[in-house]
Amino acid sequence: MTFSATAKVPTASASKYLQQLCKHWQHNLSVEFTPEHGTVVFPRDARGADWPGDALVTFDAGAEALDVRIDASVEGQLEGLKGAVARHLDRFAFREAPLAFDWQAI
Numbered sequence: 001m002t003f004s005a006t007a008k009v010p011t012a013s014a015s016k017y018l019q020q021l022c023k024h025w026q027h028n029l030s031v032e033f034t035p036e037h038g039t040v041v042f043p044r045d046a047r048g049a050d051w052p053g054d055a056l057v058t059f060d061a062g063a064e065a066l067d068v069r070i071d072a073s074v075e076g077q078l079e080g081l082k083g084a085v086a087r088h089l090d091r092f093a094f095r096e097a098p099l100a101f102d103w104q105a106i
Contacts (some may be wrong), residue, residue, distance in 0.1 A: 003074060003075050003077070004070065005069070005082065005103045005105050007067075007103045009066045009100065011065060013093065013096070014062055014063075015036065017089055021040075021092060025088075029042060036061050037059065040057045042081060051074060051076075054073070057069070058070075070085065
């Protein structure tokens with residue numbers, strides 16, 4: 001079973017933030033990205049965790065928003081990644097922070 005959530009984060013700098021996040025995480029995670037789309041795999045054992053499976057965070061940049069999707073193996077992993085994504089994005093978007101995350105379960 002997968003636990004998933006999406007958020008549409010309003011910003012005119014979606015592509016910039018997508019690229020900054022992906023470059024930041026590519027130093028120690030499996031990351032693939034273009035200016036419009038990115039994926040980041042968070043291993044099940046990242047930072048000493050012991051989740052049942054890996055999690056995948058997907059970013060899609062639009063003209064007016066950054067779409068974020070998280071697919072996790074359990075609810076706790078999903079909730080932790082919601083916070084991690086929001087904190088990191090707010091750090092890169094410090095001029096706009098805090099950005100609005102309207103998480104929706106899917």
